[in-house]
Amino acid sequence: MRQTCDIVLVGIAGYGEVYLQALEEKGYLNWVQGVVDIQPKRSTYYSKLKALRIPCYPSLEEFYQHTSADLAIISSPIHLHAQQSIIAMENGSHVLCEKPIAGSLKEANQMRESRDKTGRFLAVGFNWSFSTPVQQIKKDIQEGRFGKPLRGKSIALWPRNKQYFERSNWAGKRLGPNGEAIYDSIANNAASHFLHHLLYILGNTTEQSAKIKNLEVELYKANPIETFDTCALRANTEQSVELVYLVSHAVESTIGPNVTLECENATITYEVGGDMQAAFKDGTTKNYGDPEAAHSQKLDVCIQAVLNEETSIPCSIEAAYSQLLSIEYIHRSISTVPYFPASMIKQDAHTQQTYVLQLEENFLSCYKAYKLPSEMNVSWAQPPTTIPIPENSYPFD
CATH class of the missing domain: 3.30.360.10 (Dihydrodipicolinate Reductase; domain 2)
Incomplete structure (x- = not known):
């Protein structure tokens, strides 16, 4: 099993900051080999990234001209998801792409073809x-x-x-x-x-x-x-x-x-702030927990897949x-x-x-x-x- 996972993060403002916070909390910021953003100063993490000497690139192509990554996290606008995911996979990176997959079905199918050709995994960031x-x-x-x-x-x-x-x-x-x-x-x-x-x-x-x-x-x-x-x-x-x-x-x-x-024998419910529960017609219940409790589990799953050299993603x-x-x-x-x-x-x-x-x-x-x-x-x-x-x-x- 590998011990580290080299990461490139595309998009460091907006939702990209959620990923930066999660990486920081887990002690993984030093795994970040570079970030990609055309306006990096918009991010509240900009000064911290500079202090850690994490380079910022204007494009993903330029990042790969200088180094590589095991995992590319794509947190950019919807219409860039396909292009950037394909670039990442073709440069040897697995991909965690934020939802939705892409702007169109045509692009999603191009991403699927690239994934199958390169043997990389491509995860789509629907948290639950x-x-x-x-x-x-x-x-x-x-x-x-x-x-x-x-x-x-x-x-x-x-x-x-x-x-x-x-x-x-x-x-x-x-x-x-x-x-x-x-x-x-x-x-x-x-x-x-x-x-x-x-x-x-x-x-x-x-x-x-x-x-x-x-x-x-x-x-x-x-x-x-x-x-x-x-x-x-x-x-x-x-x-x-x-x-x-x-x-x-x-x-x-x-x-x-x-x-x-609603199912034949049970009804499964979730209300924000609570747990997912199944109430069976025989009066019994089963508690599954709150899917919001582990908001960054998608990141954990992808990092573990890289470390364990797995390509199966839920x-x-x-x-x-x-x-x-x-x-x-x-x-x-x-x-x-x-x-x-x-x-x-x-x-x-x-x-x-x-x-x-x-x-x-x-x-x-x-x-x-x-x-x-x-x-x-x-x-x-x-x-x-x-x-x-x-x-x-x-x-x-």
Whole structure:
């Protein structure tokens, strides 16, 4: 077994700082051979990296011209994930790429081809999928402990202010300056975890998620962005499991993530701040723990895989593919996102937060009933767009 893992981190501001903090807490900062960022001074770690004499490069190509890394951590904008992951793998590095996999299915498949050609692993940073509670639940589902899965739901209402939507030149964008797919939205960024989670725990193997047969989608926005800040959808899987997903940034109060999966013999629930639990129809329960408790477990898993020279990763491209497929088909099918009625959109001058009146109550009612807003006769709701997913949409079958 190896003793050290040489690391390059791409993107050291924003979420990259979460990785730097985790590496520092674990005593691994001295493993970092270099960082990549075109504006490194934005990071609060910049002075510390300089003091440790960790070099900063303007591009990943330049990093590899000077040295190498066992593991590349990609924490850059969505539309750079594919290019940078491929560069890393072709230069001999394993990859931990932040979610989502990439901007498009085409890019994700290019990444998969590079992974298979180079023999490197490529992990996708959906936090919960690397956690012990989720792996244990997925195993119990596969072994039939709960009976047949019937339906599931998740809700995450996370306020975001004006600064969030202006944090970068790609925030809330459909496409980049050269036409590259970005599709930055609540469903493809902050709350993407909870659509992915429902699909992931229903996958037939550790490395796969459930495959989607069709989607019913309602999109809305209160903020002036190209994509959407509010999403309500129902995904129907090939195993006929109905999944309802309700998320919004246009709210006053933080609620969730809360998740429920109903099966024939048990119901599995999670409420933020608690544990994932299964309540069986015979009155017994099983506690799995809180997947949020080990937020950096994805980093631990990847480092251990490098040290042990393993290439099997629980959340790789195949596992994360259904979430990305949902996003791409949503944007292929829905070109214009309606605003909420102007009379319902409010601004808080102090917090710079834009929110919609009674949206929390509306979505909580939907969550309780496994319904979309249009099915609850909500006044502002519009009929959902039904999106069939072609049978040949999963190229790795």
